[in-house]
Amino acid sequence: MKNNIPSFLMDKRASEVVYENKRIRANFIEKGIGSMASFMRSGHIQWRSFLKKGFFQKLDARVKLFFLLLFVIIVSIKKEFMPEVLIGGIVFLLVVLSRLDIVRFYRKVLLFGLIFGFIVALPAALNIITKGEIILPLIHLPRDYDIWIYYIPADIGITREGSRAVMMLTSRVINSVSISFLVLYTTPFPQIIKALKMLRVPDAFLLIITLSYKYIFLFIKTIEDMYLAKKSRMVCKVHNPDARGWITGRMALLYRKSQGRFEEVYRAMNSRGFSDDIKVYKHPGFENRDRVAGAVLLVVGMLLVVM
């Protein structure tokens, strides 16, 4: 083969190191891949939090799922602000007892609360949507307008009733998210699936979420590898149209790979006797600790309902 080595491969390159003092900024792909990597990291952080010997980690997954369902229902049916604050306090106490990283936990909860609670509900604070007493006037128009099904008054502002509705919705979202995160951060995923099986959630649904959860991590790893492979051949700034082209091609490859993968997994499951039914080995019985904790949470929940 010796004679086949092309002559350009024999060319020696200048070895002096070259700097231009012009910086390349990270493009949107790099930032996106960075976010995915941090998602993977958060999976590991979650795994670490399961291992902490806190109050909630020691409880049976069924008790925790019961707590999740009960408290999310209570959060949704309460119409006053005070019970919501009280529920927030109880969840905070449980987070502390479960020895979770409070700053990291509430940073995530507040982010979700801000996006899905406050920002989504904010227009409801205006008198265009919620009628009532204006406490903060914002715009004055020359006259009232009727546009399609909307009535726009001349004075637009934030109403007392509207701001109350926004506060209620935001506090409900924050409470629901913090309750869900508390359970997710203190219960390994396989235990959640087992507990759902005990609660007679359909097998097809459990199978889909189990495989999806696994694939999210697998495919994030594949995407990360694809990006590294591109990065290793990148010698200059990538322009956005090229980056979009690369993403499209990679999406097609990922689709093909995932299609191949799920067919293989399904065949592997069939070859090991899968019959559309998830079998779980016997769930250990409740311990006294689970019974007491379940009863206390039930009593607290009932007290909140009658409040």
Add this chain to the structure above:
Amino acid sequence: MENILSLESISYRHQEEIVALDNVSVKVKEGEMFAVIGANGSGKSTLLQIMNGLLHPMSGNVTFRGAQITEETLKDRGFLKYFRTRVGFVFQDSDVQLFCPTVLDELLYGPLQLEIAEEEAMERASEVMKMLNIDGLKDRPSYMLSGGEKKRVAIGSVLTMNPEVLLLDEPTNGLDPRTECFLVELMLDLSEAGKTLVIATHDLSIVDELNARTALLSEEHTIEKIGPSDEILRDEELLLRANLIHEHVHYHGKTQHKHRHSHYFSHDH
């Protein structure tokens, strides 16, 4: 010979949690053939990705021809071009590496990025295709290639940039014996042409064939030993400790027989 790549006291953890490399120091000389061997999960691929500036260590220093390889230095446009054109990486999974519509596009990607004239780029691509016996595949998309063909195209896509250093991650993994033999010969020829080759593998037979200076990574993610391949491959105790060979029991007729086994060593009866 001058050190072309130098890693000093490198430590790296995946997801800031799982140890991949622990206080690893390696120096690769210009023009040499260097192999990194170790069991699965010992950190070979991570070490190669750090050498290519794709991952950055939590502690320690990486230099290429004396210049620091860090996240910061690779943000400099001139240095990025300098480094990426001189150090090429061939990934274990060729699928992740091939992203252009056809084989020819794949081979032209590097030279065109380097702003090499189209005519010269085409010439490079055609010479590399001839060398790798893939000239019949130039208009094919990568998903219509076999595993061996994909590997050749992946190597070709890096070679058209004429790198000084080639980092190959498990180059013969999953290939048929003929393609494996072809790749070993290619690596020897590239080495003879003056290229520096760093190969991560757990295939001891190719390390022997390549006669490479070898670094053995332990399962504790540290460097167990660096030395000539024959010295390392002869040390059965060392290979056993690194989990590259194992004790194996089998029968000859009715006689039970126990010996150390790998797919590299033969044993005497």
